[in-house]
Amino acid sequence: MQQNASPVSSGNITPKIGGSERDKKEVLALGAVVLILGGLLAAMWLYSQTSNQVNPTAAAEQFEHTRASDLFTKSTAMNQAETSTTNSTKMVTPDPSISDIIHTDIYFEVGRKGLSDEGKAQLATQAAMLKQHEDYGVLIQGYTDQQGSASYNMQLGLKRAETVKAELVNAGIAEHRIKTMSLGEEGVLCVDSSDVCRHMNRRVHLEVRKIGQEHMVLPSAQTTPSNSPETTIDSSSTMGEDGTTGESLPPSWSEPALIPKPTKGR
Numbered sequence: 001m002q003q004n005a006s007p008v009s010s011g012n013i014t015p016k017i018g019g020s021e022r023d024k025k026e027v028l029a030l031g032a033v034v035l036i037l038g039g040l041l042a043a044m045w046l047y048s049q050t051s052n053q054v055n056p057t058a059a060a061e062q063f064e065h066t067r068a069s070d071l072f073t074k075s076t077a078m079n080q081a082e083t084s085t086t087n088s089t090k091m092v093t094p095d096p097s098i099s100d101i102i103h104t105d106i107y108f109e110v111g112r113k114g115l116s117d118e119g120k121a122q123l124a125t126q127a128a129m130l131k132q133h134e135d136y137g138v139l140i141q142g143y144t145d146q147q148g149s150a151s152y153n154m155q156l157g158l159k160r161a162e163t164v165k166a167e168l169v170n171a172g173i174a175e176h177r178i179k180t181m182s183l184g185e186e187g188v189l190c191v192d193s194s195d196v197c198r199h200m201n202r203r204v205h206l207e208v209r210k211i212g213q214e215h216m217v218l219p220s221a222q223t224t225p226s227n228s229p230e231t232t233i234d235s236s237s238t239m240g241e242d243g244t245t246g247e248s249l250p251p252s253w254s255e256p257a258l259i260p261k262p263t264k265g266r
Contacts (some may be wrong), residue, residue, distance in 0.1 A: 098133065102126075102208040106164060107199060110147070113159040115167060123164065126206060127171035137216050138173075139207040140164050142182040145198040150185060157182035164204045177216055 104126060106119040115123070130136055142157030142164075161180040169175055190197040 098129070100210040102129075102206075104206040104208070106204045106206065108160055108202045108204070110145075110198070110202065111156070113156065113163050115163060119164075120167065123167045124171065126208065127168055127173055130168070130173050130177070130208070133210070135210050135212050136208055137177045137211040138168065138179070139209070140178060140180045141187070141205045141207070142180070142184075143187045143201055143203050143205065144185050145201040146185045146188060146191070146193075147198070148185075154182050154184035157184045157187075160204050164206070176218075 104122060106115070106122055108114075108119075109116070126138075130138070140161045142159070142161035144153040144157050144160075146153075148156075158180065161182055165175075165178050165180050168178060185201070188201045190200060
């Protein structure tokens with residue numbers, strides 16, 4: 001029995017893509033993504049390594065700078081402390097603005113030459129300054145009020161000046177740097193008889209002045225006697241009425257000597 005052939009359509013048939021070709025494209029795409037990611041990761045790794053190398057260097061430089069700054073600060077502080085300690089042994093109190101002339105008044109009670117507590121404190125301050133500045137000398141002037149006789153007040157003023165001098169000498173000031181004098185009642189500041197005025201007049205005035213050490217010490221006296229004829233005075237010289245010095249001269253200088261005549265032989 002003969003079978004009939006099945007009809008075959010003649011339309012266009014779309015070919016199917018094989019599975020192997022699709023897989024190949026997916027592998028290529030995945031490979032490209034992997035390469036891109038790998039490149040990014042490599043770039044990030046290189047950047048991190050460069051940063052790690054730079055940062056330790058900067059950190060080391062910062063540490064060295066900080067350490068050097070700390071050492072300099074400590075060294076400066078130690079030098080300042082040493083300088084301060086050295087200066088404190090030499091000077092009582094620094095006083096760079098001291099004047100060339102300083103005036104101070106010490107006041108006394110009626111008829112007294114002794115110092116009050118306030119006067120002793122003032123002299124202690126002056127003594128401390130004089131110890132620091134050896135180029136300064138002191139002129140001490142004693143004064144009184146107008147009570148009593150002039151001669152008594154002159155002596156009292158001198159005693160007050162000597163009391164102040166003794167206080168300074170006891171404090172360590174060399175005696176050759178101190179001069180004393182008395183003006184008594186001649187140096188009064190006011191002339192009325194009130195207690196305020198009299199208290200103002202009973203004082204010792206200190207004039208502290210920059211003089212120089214070389215000007216406060218007398219030069220050594222010359223011990224070699226002078227043989228100059230101009231400075232030698234004859235002990236037999238006498239003072240004339242007109243105030244001139246008349247020296248006795250030898251006879252040969254004052255008048256011509258007589259020469260005896262030769263005698264004839266016998």
